[in-house]
Amino acid sequence: MTRLDPHSYFDTTQPKTRHLELNWFIDFVRRQIDGSVRLLLEGPSSGPMDLDTKGLTIKAAYLDDGQPIPFHLADEEPILGRRLRLELPDGTKSFGISYTTSPDAIALQWFEPEMTLGNRQPFMYSQCQAIHARTIVPCQDTPRARISYYALVTVPEETTVVMSAGPEGRIRDLSPGICAFRFNMPQPIPPYLLAIAAGDLEAFDLSPRARVWAEPEMLERAAYEFGEVEQMIQTAERLFGPYEWNRYDMLVLPPAFPFGGMENPRMTFLTPTVIAGDRSLVDVIAHELAHSWTGNLVTNATMDHFWLNEGFTTWAERRILDAIHGEEASALRWAIGQAALDEAVARFGADSPLTKLRTDLQGIDPDDAFSSIPYEKGSRFVYVLEHQVGRERFDRFIRKYIDTFRFTSITSEEFIDFLEQELPGAADAVKANSWLYETAMPSNAPAFKSEKLDELIAAANGFAEGRRPGPKQAGKWDSNELLVFLQNLPRELDHESLAWLNQNFNLTQRGNYEILVEWLTIAAGSGYEPVFDRVRQVLLEVGRMKYLRPLYTALGKHARTRALAREIYSQGKARYHTLSRRVIESVLDKYDEGNQ
Ligand code: BES
Numbered sequence: 001m002t003r004l005d006p007h008s009y010f011d012t013t014q015p016k017t018r019h020l021e022l023n024w025f026i027d028f029v030r031r032q033i034d035g036s037v038r039l040l041l042e043g044p045s046s047g048p049m050d051l052d053t054k055g056l057t058i059k060a061a062y063l064d065d066g067q068p069i070p071f072h073l074a075d076e077e078p079i080l081g082r083r084l085r086l087e088l089p090d091g092t093k094s095f096g097i098s099y100t101t102s103p104d105a106i107a108l109q110w111f112e113p114e115m116t117l118g119n120r121q122p123f124m125y126s127q128c129q130a131i132h133a134r135t136i137v138p139c140q141d142t143p144r145a146r147i148s149y150y151a152l153v154t155v156p157e158e159t160t161v162v163m164s165a166g167p168e169g170r171i172r173d174l175s176p177g178i179c180a181f182r183f184n185m186p187q188p189i190p191p192y193l194l195a196i197a198a199g200d201l202e203a204f205d206l207s208p209r210a211r212v213w214a215e216p217e218m219l220e221r222a223a224y225e226f227g228e229v230e231q232m233i234q235t236a237e238r239l240f241g242p243y244e245w246n247r248y249d250m251l252v253l254p255p256a257f258p259f260g261g262m263e264n265p266r267m268t269f270l271t272p273t274v275i276a277g278d279r280s281l282v283d284v285i286a287h288e289l290a291h292s293w294t295g296n297l298v299t300n301a302t303m304d305h306f307w308l309n310e311g312f313t314t315w316a317e318r319r320i321l322d323a324i325h326g327e328e329a330s331a332l333r334w335a336i337g338q339a340a341l342d343e344a345v346a347r348f349g350a351d352s353p354l355t356k357l358r359t360d361l362q363g364i365d366p367d368d369a370f371s372s373i374p375y376e377k378g379s380r381f382v383y384v385l386e387h388q389v390g391r392e393r394f395d396r397f398i399r400k401y402i403d404t405f406r407f408t409s410i411t412s413e414e415f416i417d418f419l420e421q422e423l424p425g426a427a428d429a430v431k432a433n434s435w436l437y438e439t440a441m442p443s444n445a446p447a448f449k450s451e452k453l454d455e456l457i458a459a460a461n462g463f464a465e466g467r468r469p470g471p472k473q474a475g476k477w478d479s480n481e482l483l484v485f486l487q488n489l490p491r492e493l494d495h496e497s498l499a500w501l502n503q504n505f506n507l508t509q510r511g512n513y514e515i516l517v518e519w520l521t522i523a524a525g526s527g528y529e530p531v532f533d534r535v536r537q538v539l540l541e542v543g544r545m546k547y548l549r550p551l552y553t554a555l556g557k558h559a560r561t562r563a564l565a566r567e568i569y570s571q572g573k574a575r576y577h578t579l580s581r582r583v584i585e586s587v588l589d590k591y592d593e594g595n596q
């Protein structure tokens with residue numbers, strides 16, 4: 001037995017899947033997917049084959065001629081789920097499994113019509129990263145086991161389905177009241193990139209290869225917000241090589257989506273909180289687009305190498321934005337990331353193994369290990385490499401890296417070997433081992449400086465001492481500048497200062513959620529009652545964990561607002577995604593314990 005991934009029962013000595021054929025019936029009433037999957041193997045195989053499952057009811061396993069295959073579902077393991085072991089007869093090239101998902105499959109979130117913008121149709125979507133694909137299909141759920149897939153998805157006739165794949169048409173005359181959509185993903189992807197959404201969706205074309213999908217009520221705003229996407233694709237292609245996924249479409253999800261974005265190939269999934277009205281939060285698009293190279297083409301082998309996905313992508317995202325919007329604001333983007341990095345290091349503790357880039361997540365749920373560290377520490381590691389060898393050489397290296405490892409999944413060690421081969425000495429020169437294997441930040445972590453950044457930090461420090469920035473100065477700040485100013489303020493302020501801030505920057509009414517949440521976090525943490533209604537509104541609407549954690553923390557850490565936090569949570573709980581619930585409960589439980 002050889003298991004390479006601590007989060008999968010995938011065994012390298014067993015047969016390997018190369019393709020999935022999904023046949024799914026979306027049941028909005030019972031909140032489950034009924035259906036089957038046919039697994040096509042790399043070659044004729046026999047003997048035991050282990051698949052990952054979680055919460056699945058397995059009805060039957062059978063060869064293509066219908067002959068049953070013996071199988072056994074092992075006991076539930078809390079993180080991994082249940083191992084499904086099949087005994088394949090000699091010469092098996094493909095076989096089928098019929099099954100049903102559980103109504104609380106972690107990968108799926110379901111919405112009644114009343115919970116959508118249009119109130120007309122139910123809605124559902126999936127989020128499979130990191131290890132939730134197994135809650136919607138029995139599979140070898142590890143990024144090393146890449147698969148192509150075909151899907152036939154049956155839904156009520158008024159419903160539109162999108163997937164992380166190319167659409168191959170809709171079949172309307174199946175039987176009364178239902179229709180089916182066909183999809184094909186011909187390129188081999190890690191299973192965590194399998195994705196589906198179904199509901200009342202319409203599309204708007206932004207360019208010949210990019211369109212945005214959303215509920216009709218949201219479409220116009222989304223179309224404006226993402227209007228720069230073709231320019232971003234072209235910029236990314238100049239930096240990282242040809243875009244290999246054919247189309248780049250985007251889907252705007254309901255606000256309960258627990259992430260900012262998810263890089264599902266051909267169909268990025270997005271939180272509506274990025275729609276600020278002024279394109280000020282399109283860094284999320286640059287990020288998910290950049291994953292088309294770093295993540296979807298070159299993929300982390302397991303979650304222990306997650307920084308290869310997110311660190312490279314965060315670096316790539318900033319290179320795209322620098323190329324489009326100029327490098328003047330670059331230091332600000334890095335400074336905003338630094339605040340998230342500092343928060344994560346403080347939360348885990350500077351000596352926590354979770355602050356290493358190369359982690360050891362045996363026995364640890366990847367959802368619990370999630371933080372800004374792989375993003376911000378990882379991107380800084382890439383940045384110091386870039387600056388060690390010079391941009392021109394590094395850009396050539398990155399293109400070769402992507403070209404060499406495209407459609408494969410690699411480890412940190414494989415990356416370092418390649419780095420040593422292509423740029424000998426660079427790894428040692430930047431202390432790569434310290435970046436990868438040591439906790440917190442290495443001594444050669446870059447410091448980002450600019451005049452603007454100095455000005456904003458000075459203004460924030462001055463504010464803490466009672467000096468107000470003048471309208472001539474502050475009136476010119478753009479969104480990121482205001483955000484940096486707010487991030488550098490003390491976490492608690494007196495009410496007079498808070499009233500001044502709100503009056504002068506109109507903070508409670510901001511459409512930019514980064515600014516809004518930063519403001520509400522300071523104000524709520526200061527016990528400033530005038531914002532409580534807005535805090536409640538945001539918490540009841542938005543499920544993005546990046547916003548829930550600081551807001552619930554701000555309320556939870558003080559005895560005076562702890563009951564309010566609990567009350568808002570009990571009101572909003574039913575509408576939160578499982579992952580959002582877990583984050584909130586961990587925050588609230590921590591402060592309750594501290595209280596006893
Ligand atoms: N792939 C991630 C989201 C993710 C990571 C989901 C791990 C599940 C497990 C996505 O690309 C991401 O990083 N999203 C960020 C965007 C931000 C860094 C611009 C987010 O959701 O905040």
Ligand code: ZN
Binds near residue numbers: 309313
């Ligand atoms: Zn990402």
